[in-house]
Amino acid sequence: MRPPRPVLAVATVAVVFLTLPVIGLAQRTPWSSLGDLLGRQSVVQPLVLSLTVSVAAALVIVVLGTPLAWTLARVDIPGRRIIRALVLLPMVLPPVVGGTALLFALGRRGLVGQWLDRWFGLTLPFTTAGAVVAAVFVALPFYVIAVEGALESGSDELEQMAGTLGAGPLQVLRRITLPRLLPAMGAGVALAWARALGEFGATITFAGNLPGRTQTLPLATFLALESDPEEAIALSLVMLTVSLAVLIPMRDRWLPGRRPSR
Amino acid sequence: MTGQVTGALRLAGTARVGDLVLEVDLTVDPGETVALLGPNGAGKTSLLRVLTGLLPLSGGRLDLAGDLVDQPGSGTFVEPHRRSVGWVPQDRLLFPHLTVRQNIGFSPRATAERVTALLDALGIAGLADRRPSACSGGQAQRVALARAVAAEPAVLLLDEPSTALDIDSQHLIDGLLADGGARATVLVTHDPVEAATVADRLVILEDGRVTHSGSPTDVRTRPRTRYAASLAGLNTLTAVADGYTAMTVGGALVVLGEPATGPVHLVVPPSAVALHRTIPDGSPRNVWRATVAELQPALDRIRVVLDGPLPLVAEVTPGAVEVLELEPGSRVWAAVKATEITVHPA
Numbered sequence A: 001m002r003p004p005r006p007v008l009a010v011a012t013v014a015v016v017f018l019t020l021p022v023i024g025l026a027q028r029t030p031w032s033s034l035g036d037l038l039g040r041q042s043v044v045q046p047l048v049l050s051l052t053v054s055v056a057a058a059l060v061i062v063v064l065g066t067p068l069a070w071t072l073a074r075v076d077i078p079g080r081r082i083i084r085a086l087v088l089l090p091m092v093l094p095p096v097v098g099g100t101a102l103l104f105a106l107g108r109r110g111l112v113g114q115w116l117d118r119w120f121g122l123t124l125p126f127t128t129a130g131a132v133v134a135a136v137f138v139a140l141p142f143y144v145i146a147v148e149g150a151l152e153s154g155s156d157e158l159e160q161m162a163g164t165l166g167a168g169p170l171q172v173l174r175r176i177t178l179p180r181l182l183p184a185m186g187a188g189v190a191l192a193w194a195r196a197l198g199e200f201g202a203t204i205t206f207a208g209n210l211p212g213r214t215q216t217l218p219l220a221t222f223l224a225l226e227s228d229p230e231e232a233i234a235l236s237l238v239m240l241t242v243s244l245a246v247l248i249p250m251r252d253r254w255l256p257g258r259r260p261s262r
Numbered sequence B: 001m002t003g004q005v006t007g008a009l010r011l012a013g014t015a016r017v018g019d020l021v022l023e024v025d026l027t028v029d030p031g032e033t034v035a036l037l038g039p040n041g042a043g044k045t046s047l048l049r050v051l052t053g054l055l056p057l058s059g060g061r062l063d064l065a066g067d068l069v070d071q072p073g074s075g076t077f078v079e080p081h082r083r084s085v086g087w088v089p090q091d092r093l094l095f096p097h098l099t100v101r102q103n104i105g106f107s108p109r110a111t112a113e114r115v116t117a118l119l120d121a122l123g124i125a126g127l128a129d130r131r132p133s134a135c136s137g138g139q140a141q142r143v144a145l146a147r148a149v150a151a152e153p154a155v156l157l158l159d160e161p162s163t164a165l166d167i168d169s170q171h172l173i174d175g176l177l178a179d180g181g182a183r184a185t186v187l188v189t190h191d192p193v194e195a196a197t198v199a200d201r202l203v204i205l206e207d208g209r210v211t212h213s214g215s216p217t218d219v220r221t222r223p224r225t226r227y228a229a230s231l232a233g234l235n236t237l238t239a240v241a242d243g244y245t246a247m248t249v250g251g252a253l254v255v256l257g258e259p260a261t262g263p264v265h266l267v268v269p270p271s272a273v274a275l276h277r278t279i280p281d282g283s284p285r286n287v288w289r290a291t292v293a294e295l296q297p298a299l300d301r302i303r304v305v306l307d308g309p310l311p312l313v314a315e316v317t318p319g320a321v322e323v324l325e326l327e328p329g330s331r332v333w334a335a336v337k338a339t340e341i342t343v344h345p346a
Helices: A005-028 A031-038 A040-075 A080-092 A094-107 A111-119 A127-155 A157-164 A170-196 A201-207 A217-227 A229-255 B042-052 B098-104 B112-121 B137-150 B167-178 B192-199 B214-221 B226-231 B318-323
Strands: B009-017 B020-028 B031-037 B059-064 B067-071 B085-088 B154-160 B184-189 B201-206 B209-214 B235-248 B253-268 B274-276 B286-298 B301-307 B315-316 B331-336 B342-345
Touching: A005 A229, A005 B214, A031 A040, A031 A229, A040 A080, A040 A127, A040 A170, A080 A127, A094 A111, A094 A127, A094 B226, A111 B167, A111 B226, A127 A170, A127 A201, A157 A170, A157 B085, A157 B184, A170 A229, A201 A217, A217 A229, B009 B042, B020 B042, B020 B286, B031 B042, B031 B067, B031 B192, B042 B059, B042 B085, B042 B154, B042 B184, B085 B098, B085 B137, B085 B214, B098 B112, B098 B201, B112 B167, B184 B192, B192 B214, B192 B235, B192 B253, B201 B226, B209 B214, B209 B226, B214 B235, B274 B315, B301 B318
Parallel strands: B031 B184, B031 B201, B085 B154, B154 B184
Antiparallel strands: B009 B020, B009 B059, B059 B067, B201 B209, B235 B253, B253 B342, B274 B331, B286 B301, B286 B331, B301 B315
8 A cells, every 4th residue: 555645744744743852962962072062961861860760760660660560451440440540640740840749758758758757767859769759659650550551451371271270379370371471571661761860940959950960961961951051962872871871772572663573 | 859969060051152052961971072073163162161150041950970060040150260170272371471490280179299290191291390381282282181180070071182183192181191090081173083092972063062972983974964974084093003913893803904903893884885796806805794774874975884893884875875785785896905994092
C-alpha cells in the first residue's frame, strides 16, 4: 500500500518539531570551549548527583513497583480500580503539586514526616534521599503501567503448569513469572529512569536546590540559564547524551515497538 | 470414610466449565492405563484439569493415591502443587526461558539422575542445553512427557499425546508409558487405535458424563452410544506374532501380510471382514468359524458382532444381511485378507 501523502506530511512536521530544539541546542553550543565547560565542578557535580539519584530511584521503583504491578494485575482486591487510579495519579499531577503534597506528607512537620523526624531523626527535605523520594513519586507509575500490562496480557498457563509440577506460589513467581517478565521490567525501568532523570518540579519543591545534595542536572540547567547560558547548554548536552546512551541500546530489546520475533 | 478408598484415582464429583457440567464417576487402579475418548467439547480436558486441581470440584469428592484432595462439602482442597499428578497438556506448555534439561528437572521432586536417565531414554540428551523453541514437535512432546514423569507422579495425565507425532517419538513415548510401574495413566485421545493399543480400559465421555467404561473389546462389540459405535470402527486384537503368523489371546491363528515378532496389536477394519455361509475359497487365507451375536444398524451399513475364536465386528450392507439370512445365532465363516491386517508392536 502506498502511504497517503497527507499522513506523511504531518508525520514529517512532527519529526521536525521534535528534533528542532536539539538542533537549536547544537547550533548554540560553544564547541571550542566545551571541553573546559564540561570539566567544571558546577557541571560534574550535578551530573554525578543526577546519576546517583535516578539510579537509586530506579532501584527503589523495581523493588516497590514489581509487587504492586503483580498485585494490581492478579489479585482481586476490592476497589482495585480506585487503587489503580491513585497509583497512576502522579503521571497526570503537575510535578510541583506532587512536590508540595510530598512536603505536607513527608516534610518535617508533615503527616508522616514529623514522626520520621521524632522517632528516627530522619529528615527528607533538602537531602539527596529526598530527591530520590521525589523521583520515585513521579516515575513509579511509568514502571507499574509497563509491568502490569505485561502481566495482564501474559497467559498464566505456564504458571499453572509449574504448579502441577510441584512448585509452590513463591517458586512459580521466582522461576516462571519473573524471568518471563524481564523484558517488560526492562522497558518499565527505562521509562521510569528517564522520567526520574528529567525530574524537576517535585524535586525543587520537596528537596530544594542545594548544590551537591539536591541540585540535579535539570535544576542546575534551569539556574545556569540565567547566570551562565553557555554552561546551561553544556549541562543540557550532558543530559541529552546520558539519555541517549541509555535509551538507544535498550530500544531494540525492551522498549515497545519492533520486537524481535520470539 | 477414607478407609474404603482404593485405586490411584477415585473421582465421583461434579464441576462446571461455562455451559458444560461435568458429572463423572471414574476409578483408575495403580498401574492401569485408561483411555478417555469422547467428542469435542465433551469435557475431556476439563476432567484432566479437575484431576490436576486447576479446576475445583463443585460437588462430590476426589481421592488421589489414597488421599482425599478435593471435597467441597467438607471444604477440603489440596492445591495442584501438593498433588502427585503429572500433566502433559495438549499444547505442552514447555517453559520457553529454560533449557530442555531445566524443563525436565523443573519439579522440586525431580532428581538430577532421573533427569539424565529420561534424557537418554527418550533420545533427547543431545538437546539438553537447547531451548524448547529449537525442538521439533515430536521432541517437544518427549520433553513435556519427561518433565511430567520426572516428578514420579502417582497419576499421569496425557492430553492428546500423539497428535502430529513422528513414528520415532511415538515408539519412545509408548515405551515410557508401558514402563509405568504402579503409576496410573489417563490418556485423552481421539484415536481409537491408540486407545485400544495402549489402554487397559476405555472410558467414553459424552456431554460431561461417562457413557461407557470397559475393555476395548467390550466397547467395540457392545457400544452403548452412537459416538462409541462410530469410534468402534476398528477391530483390535492382541496377539503374539512369529513371522507371518500370529496367535491371538483367544487362541486363533492369524496369517499376516507382513512379518512380525513378539507381542503385537492387529488392527482389522470391519469393512475388511467378509462373511460367508459356506467356507470360501480363493485368496483370503484367514477364515474362521463364527456365530453372529448381534446386528446393529450403523447409518447405511449393518455392524455384525461375531462370537468365536476371534471377537470381530464385520460391517456389511443390509442387502448382504438379507442374502446371508443373518440373525443372532447364525453360523457363518468370517474371512479377512492377510494384507488388510495392520500390525502394531505392542
